[in-house]
Amino acid sequence: MAAAAVLDNFEWPLMSATARVDVLKARIARSSLGYHSFLVLCPIANQIKAHLASDAFCTISISPGPQHGIIDAVDSQEVTLLGLLDMIAAFDTVDHKILLECLEVSFGIKGQALAWLSSFVTDRTQVVAFGGVKSISQRMLCGVPQGNVVGPLLFALYSADVIRITAEHEVCIHVYADDLQTYISCAASDQSTATSRLLTCVSDIDRWMSSNRLTEFIWLGTRQQLASREAQCVTTADQEPGHYAVRQSP
Numbered sequence: 731m732a733a734a735a736v737l738d739n740f741e742w743p744l745m746s747a748t749a750r751v752d753v754l755k756a757r758i759a760r761s762s763l764g765y766h767s768f769l770v771l772c773p774i775a776n777q778i779k780a781h782l783a784s785d786a787f788c789t790i791s792i793s794p795g796p797q798h799g800i801i802d803a804v805d806s807q808e809v810t811l812l813g814l815l816d817m818i819a820a821f822d823t824v825d826h827k828i829l830l831e832c833l834e835v836s837f838g839i840k841g842q843a844l845a846w847l848s849s850f851v852t853d854r855t856q857v858v859a860f861g862g863v864k865s866i867s868q869r870m871l872c873g874v875p876q877g878n879v880v881g882p883l884l885f886a887l888y889s890a891d892v893i894r895i896t897a898e899h900e901v902c903i904h905v906y907a908d909d910l911q912t913y914i915s916c917a918a919s920d921q922s923t924a925t926s927r928l929l930t931c932v933s934d935i936d937r938w939m940s941s942n943r944l945t946e947f948i949w950l951g952t953r954q955q956l957a958s959r960e961a962q963c964v965t966t967a968d969q970e971p972g973h974y975a976v977r978q979s980p
Contacts, residue, residue, distance in 0.1 A: 774846075775879040782837060796904045796913050803915035811921070811928055815910035815935065820944040821885055822873040826852050828942055829874070829888050837887055850880065872943070882908075888942075892935055899931035910935075 800810045830848055833839040839847065851874055858865040874881040874888075885908065896903040896912055904911040912931060916924040 771878045771880045796911050808915045810915045813912040817908040824874050825943040895934050901931045
């Protein structure tokens with residue numbers, strides 16, 4: 731079946747545009763779209779995967795993790811340098827426009843399917859619940875919904891270029907949702923070269939994250955303090971203003 735037919739022949743359902751985040755205890759939160767959403771989103775995730783497989787748009791596959799490569803390296807008398815990249819905050823900073831362009835241009839998702847995914851990620855609201863008290867509803871300007879099977883899949887497609895970057899540097903990578911593990915094996919005498927290659931790869935990943943707005947800065951303070959501060963762009967030495975998501979949290 732053609733890739734377009736896989737998605738076009740599917741009946742795309744209506745979805746709630748509000749998510750609830752339950753704070754279980756300090757630094758631990760659970761996001762949920764509701765049980766009904768879980769039943770609806772599983773078939774949708776399967777349709778997207780079938781579309782990707784039908785025309786080989788996507789090369790993301792399940793791997794056993796870096797431990798097998800490390801064990802093989804040890805057996806070959808090599809050492810391994812492992813770099814751990816945590817992108818958990820990046821889920822909340824996904825740029826909707828960049829995501830939708832990526833889905834259409836890189837993965838051939840168009841028409842009704844793209845329109846549905848657009849409605850899924852945009853114009854959403856979120857409330858936070860803790861101790862029986864709920865916050866006021868806030869509109870989400872970026873990010874993908876969590877606590878469901880479609881959000882992580884969209885994030886994987888959004889960040890697929892990271893795999894290309896590691897391949898260009900001949901660095902191995904294992905990806906699971908927002909957890910990235912980069913590693914490179916070499917003879918003990920080649921540690922310096924391997925270290926340089928991995929650091930250059932991570933630096934390129936960092937630049938890619940900045941250009942795709944996956945880095946976020948947050949102004950912290952009381953409501954009165956934040957209201958009195960001057961609006962200011964946050965930039966780094968090698969970035970133009972506006973590349974970072976900047977928000978304030980009283």
